Amino acid sequence: MDQILQILAGTAAVFQPMNLLYLFLGFFIGILFGALPGLTSMLAIVLLLPMTYTMQLQAALIMCMGVYMAGIYSGSITAITINIPGAPSAIMTALDGNAMMRKGQGAKAIGYATIGSAIGGTIGALLLILVSPLAVELALKIRTPGKFSLVFFALVVIIFIESKNRWKAVVSTSLGLMVATIGMDIMKPVARYTFGNPNLLEGIDETTLIIGAFALSELFVQASVNNAEYKRLTSVANSVKFKRRDFFPTWKEHKAIGLWAYLRASIIGYFIGVLPGAGASMASFVSYIEAKRVSKHPEKFGEGAPEGVVASETSNNAVCGGALVPMLSLGIPGDGTTAILMGVLLVYGIVPGPNLFVEQMDAIGPMYMALLISAAVLLPLSLFLFGPYYLRIVRINRLVLYSAIALVAILGTYAATYSVFQMGISVLIGIIMYFLRKEKYPNVSFILGVILGPLMEEYLRTSLTLSHGSVLVFFTNIDSVVFLVITVLFCVLLPRANRKSEKLEAEAEEKMEEEMTKGEEK
Amino acid sequence: MKIKTPYLCSSVVTPAAVMLMAAVYAANGLRLSAPIVDGQLTETFFPTIVALLCIIACIALLIKAVREIKAKAGEAEVREIKVPVKAFLTMALMAVFVLLFETLGFVVLAPFFVFGFMMIYDDKPQQIGRKIIYSIIISALVFVLYEVCFDIRFPELWG
Known part of the structure; x- marks a missing residue:
């Protein structure tokens, strides 16, 4: 209870003028990056990461919360209006949202998406505030062998989530784990895998890896996009104009969907967020499947059912709260964005885990409240104030935007490390990740491997040293056994869940392609 | 090929x-x-x-x-085989930027980098004048962002 009150006390810090300014700045950066196809809120936080070095931790975290929440929401804007999801988590939104748009109900679809995102985000943040203290208490009871099994569980889930490319996820994760071992050994004063290069003695900075794997590789991918084609696809947005009053569904329409639809999607999103590596895309798939399953009119899904938009958008924003629980209480990121947020904490020398709540409550409390506030302000800011202008974001000159991002990204490594060598490593990682991404090797697994690798190695070696080399230590400690049993359960259950969401994903993509072909023919 | x-x-x-x-x-x-x-x-x-x-x-x-x-x-x-020429050019541009960054410094190198980037990203060489202006403006804005707002010092040709 004390911790909950401390978190609530963080509200005062969020409402300090400078922090509030950072929150809104983050919010609009998130909207911008989320709405533009190819850019994501994760990329926005990657670019902001080096800048946070000179900011106060509290302000940096508050700004990141704004980016995170708004970025996931705004992916729905282009998904609905031009059938191009601004973020991967909005693919399911495009399915019904764009169908509503074609029926002349685009503004209403955005209204449903905004209301769903606000409710999902708020419930996710509230659950985060309520559950975190419990998770911390639980985390404090886990001993070293249990911690190893927990990290092992996280890595196994990250691999099993990637049902189509499981071996590829193994490769990405192990590459991340290997890169994390470069530099001084964590337990002995021995240099490892430096290949005689003194610049590698301190290892590769996490910012270097994050910028390379996410920002630079994305810039290489985007280089192949035809500029004229991009202009043609986004030109549809130029002809669309919304009035504020069109955003709001009527009371009857609200009643037809029901409050339970929002609650169900929020709970699904939150719990999927807690799973390592799952993320907002999976939440929206699962929530959409569930909404369709329980609907009285499942045949309307995919043809412009508001329930589909609500299910997808509510759950993907609820993920934000869920994904922060394992990251803050156990030091295990729930998705790519929280992995980068963990990087922000590490920049300040703060290691996420149960002690965070004791030692850094002054920074963590406002962060929680910032997440809650950015979810709550989604509604007034988007529907009453800026909503009609969001569509203009896609009019931004792509060449100007991407060249500015490229300069900020490449300088970001220098700003974080003051090392040209690290800049070079960042470009090299970007090139490697570009080729891996082209073959559908997941880059999130790579970065989670980088972050979890040192923890896993430390817990493994400590446990085996204490047990004089006996692996039985992992099967005789109750906390470790619990995590190993959960790991086995997930190995059995995840592939089944994945099969369903894959089928739906394939259907959604097929439908989007069909619509695009129709558009081209017209 | x-x-x-x-x-x-x-x-x-x-x-x-x-x-x-x-x-x-x-x-x-x-x-x-x-x-x-x-x-x-x-x-x-x-x-x-x-x-x-x-x-x-x-x-x-x-x-x-x-x-x-x-x-x-x-x-x-x-x-x-489709060779991703533009992606390779972007990689080369970034590699050159990194190699010359310490020698030429931000002020000299950044506008060339942004200009080169816009040329690669565009479908054909066009609106060169506009691109030059954009390059200078973007470089100036990024300079202000890093050096003024966040107090990060970059290498310069004059030391």
Whole structure:
């Protein structure tokens, strides 16, 4: 209870003028990056990461919360209006949202998406505030062998989530784990895998890896996009104009969907967020499947059912709260964005885990409240104030935007490390990740491997040293056994869940392609 | 570019390259010390396990890729490979930027970098004047962002 009150006390810090300014700045950066196809809120936080070095931790975290929440929401804007999801988590939104748009109900679809995102985000943040203290208490009871099994569980889930490319996820994760071992050994004063290069003695900075794997590789991918084609696809947005009053569904329409639809999607999103590596895309798939399953009119899904938009958008924003629980209480990121947020904490020398709540409550409390506030302000800011202008974001000159991002990204490594060598490593990682991404090797697994690798190695070696080399230590400690049993359960259950969401994903993509072909023919 | 060898494709080359990297990594570790000495784990134990796991995954991917290619055998003897020229040019631009950054510094290099980037990203060389102006404005804004707002100093030609 004390911790909950401390978190609530963080509200005062969020409402300090400078922090509030950072929150809104983050919010609009998130909207911008989320709405533009190819850019994501994760990329926005990657670019902001080096800048946070000179900011106060509290302000940096508050700004990141704004980016995170708004970025996931705004992916729905282009998904609905031009059938191009601004973020991967909005693919399911495009399915019904764009169908509503074609029926002349685009503004209403955005209204449903905004209301769903606000409710999902708020419930996710509230659950985060309520559950975190419990998770911390639980985390404090886990001993070293249990911690190893927990990290092992996280890595196994990250691999099993990637049902189509499981071996590829193994490769990405192990590459991340290997890169994390470069530099001084964590337990002995021995240099490892430096290949005689003194610049590698301190290892590769996490910012270097994050910028390379996410920002630079994305810039290489985007280089192949035809500029004229991009202009043609986004030109549809130029002809669309919304009035504020069109955003709001009527009371009857609200009643037809029901409050339970929002609650169900929020709970699904939150719990999927807690799973390592799952993320907002999976939440929206699962929530959409569930909404369709329980609907009285499942045949309307995919043809412009508001329930589909609500299910997808509510759950993907609820993920934000869920994904922060394992990251803050156990030091295990729930998705790519929280992995980068963990990087922000590490920049300040703060290691996420149960002690965070004791030692850094002054920074963590406002962060929680910032997440809650950015979810709550989604509604007034988007529907009453800026909503009609969001569509203009896609009019931004792509060449100007991407060249500015490229300069900020490449300088970001220098700003974080003051090392040209690290800049070079960042470009090299970007090139490697570009080729891996082209073959559908997941880059999130790579970065989670980088972050979890040192923890896993430390817990493994400590446990085996204490047990004089006996692996039985992992099967005789109750906390470790619990995590190993959960790991086995997930190995059995995840592939089944994945099969369903894959089928739906394939259907959604097929439908989007069909619509695009129709558009081209017209 | 047209090639006749069906196995020279990214689904084979990528895992093969990663496997080579993992093998070099494992060999480097084993030169440092054995994974277990006197019943105690050493600094190379964990990396060796990870490298082995990576090699196994790469072998699985290679087998899968070769099987797929064999299944398609006879469908097309000669394939055309699309070289991602723009992606390669972007990589080259970034590499040049990194190599010259300490020597030429931000003020000299940044506008050229932004201009080059816009030229690569555009479909054809056009609106050169506008691109030059954009390059100067973007560089100035990024300079203000980093040096003024966040107090980060970049190398300059004049030291």
